[in-house]
Amino acid sequence: MNKITLPIILLFLLILQSCTSNKNILYLQDLDEYSNSTIIYATTKIQPNDILKIDISDINPIVAAPFNINTGSSVQNSVEMMKLSGYLVNPQGNIMMPVLNEVNIGGLTPSDVEKKIKNILIKEGYLVNPTVQARVINNKFTVIGEVKTPGVIPFTEESISLIDALAKAGDLTYEGVRTDVKLIREEDGKRLVYHVDLTTANWMSNPTYRIRQNDVIMVTPNNQKVKNTGILKDPIQTLGVLATLLTLYYLIRTR
Template sequence: MGLVVMLSLLSSCASRKDLVYFQADSTALNTAYELNAPKLQPGDILTISITADDIRATEPFNQINAYQTGTAQNVNPFIPTYSIDNDGFVDFPKIGKIKLTGLTRTQAVNKIRDEVSKYIVNPGVNMTIRNFKVTVLGEVVRPGTYTIDNDRITLLEALGLAGDLTINGVRSNVLVIREQNGKKDEFRVDLTKREALNSPVYYLSQNDVIYVEPNGARIQSSKYTQNTSIFVSIASLIITIVAVVVR
């Protein structure tokens, strides 16, 4: 049993280069959010509301909940919600279908503002992605799916939400799976190097999946399951019997 414990401890040893994030090197950091901002996709659920100095002028553009009238509407106003269809369009009041897929949130806001400006002077457009979520799996403290309040989240922030990598997580080969234009792409990120901050998936998109693979020690330790417990129990019994016979 002592030998098993010793081998387990030796196999779990990890060097500094395996554990430390963003080790110093000469890599220049040039990540720009504007170039890597997530793009709107079919299935995204958006809240869009129009504002202006003349509130009455915005009424045709803001959906009203039929059950929300009178003072209740003033206390808790209804926020219009739209879903991007499979062809990339939302059906917006008065304007009709607007194609938003492939645009960043900022670009989509500007496009809607241009359309609404044909009817309202200096309109404001507020938009959020209601179903922006990322999934973190593997060797992290709290694996799961996390809903994000806005569309700006980094790979590091997502790992932070999941409680960071465990000591058994491979930091040099983090996998990010992203669906783009109907197909899934894989990106590998080495968090031990500063160049990770320049990765095209440093800023995450909605529905990204992050997977942290286990290291050798974790894989090895998984072999010591119930069978190991049985082996240890049998070994202990044999030792006890030998001790009694010798005595």
């Protein structure tokens, strides 16, 4: 092997290693193509096992008091205690409220819940012009697989982006497959499975862009991690070691 051929081979290996790494690792590689695209905001629908905090107020606090769960100041300062004293949605989509008893809110948005309860209060003659505030207080999603910190992660917003969710989990590991992240979602009594390619930006206009309550994100390991059990677990690492060995050989031969 002459002095010209070996450097060319080394250069080729380094370029190949770099290209392969960028193709599989970089996020949103065509992001500029989707500049000024329309943003889609998701609205959460109430599901079984959701816990709601519902506050009913009126100009006269005394007449509104019977329609609220009696909570002290200590409960107000603890999210966990708020969950214990909140309205749990049963499998039929119902909650039990003071005075109003069973109210069906399954499949409604929090805004719809506010309107429905307000209409009931007015229609039944309980209150004249009440103010109703409803909010889901046990929002959470689950991340499993090849991320740095998998687990069940709570959030306070109505919905967050998939990018935010993965960042909360510490981002994908090097071995995570970025071209096929699975998003499992329960909606209208059905389980939906979406496949997201994080190396492109076209999914940002799809329903998968916003994470919702109870979503599950699954990041699968790449083939090299699954199949290989040796010291060198992927071809990128192998190319790097090979380039290093050839460089050492070249240096020794040219001394």
